[in-house]
Amino acid sequence: MARQRDERIDHAVLAAVTALLREVGYSALTMEAIAQRAGTTKPAIRRRWRTRRHLVVAAMAEERIGVVDVDTGCTHCDIVEHLDALRTGLADPALAHVLPALIADLADDPELRATFLDVVWEPRREACHASLEKGRARGDLRTGVDPETVLDLFAAPVFFRVLFGHRPAGPGFPEEVTRAVLGGVGRGAICARTPERAGADGDG
CATH class of the missing domain: 1.10.10.60 (Homeodomain-like)
Structure with a gap:
């Protein structure tokens, strides 16, 4: 036995x-x-x-750093929350000091790379995707927009700034990204309750 x-x-x-x-x-x-x-x-x-490598992937999946479930009833606000969780999660050494080297190590291990995408990366996308679907149901997003592309448009600037460090990704940066992306794929669903902070602290 x-x-x-x-x-x-x-x-x-x-x-x-x-x-x-x-x-x-x-x-x-x-x-x-x-x-x-x-x-x-x-x-x-x-x-x-x-x-x-298997250990690190399993630990990252267990910890779920940067994954949040939010539903404020406001698409704009929900996306800002997701991006801020991603920003602060990437600032955690358990992610920031691991991802570049780990991703390089996964290049020669397609099976573990697929596991990484499934258990580490996908939960973050799923959480944000749920918010986008609710926004679509409210009529906040244009019809015919590919949600996978929209997810990449939201996440990529945060990853780019945090991982490369060429520009600051301060507390206002998620707001700035959300306004920029929703201005292109949304229907003007910028939250009236959220102050215009782009330029004020977006780079701080």
Whole structure:
């Protein structure tokens, strides 16, 4: 009879991975340090995850950094919330110091790359997609607009600024991006309650 998997070890290991990523980064992450922090052994970890990359992907999926579920009744406001969660999530060392190197490592592992997209990246898109669908139902978006393209239009500027650091991505940047994109794909559904902050703190 197969031994039942101890989920307490699973959770302890994934929590250890996330904590160590914040402390030492992706390149310095070792199985030895993970085992010590989680109070387990390297063989116990390797029975569950084949490689360090598999561990990191699993930890990122468990942590769900930057994923929020919002429904304010205002498409504009919901998108700003999603983008601000993405912005602050990417500022977390568990993502900011991991994604570039991890994505490079995934280039030669199509199976794990597909898993990464499914369990790490897709939940963020699904949460924002739900807000866009509600906005579409309210008539806030133009008909015939591809939601996948719209999602990319919203997320790409945040990723670009945070990961490359060529320009600041301050608290006002999600608002600026939302206004720019909705101005092109929306039906003028800019929230009247939200002050015009572009230029005021969008780059700060």
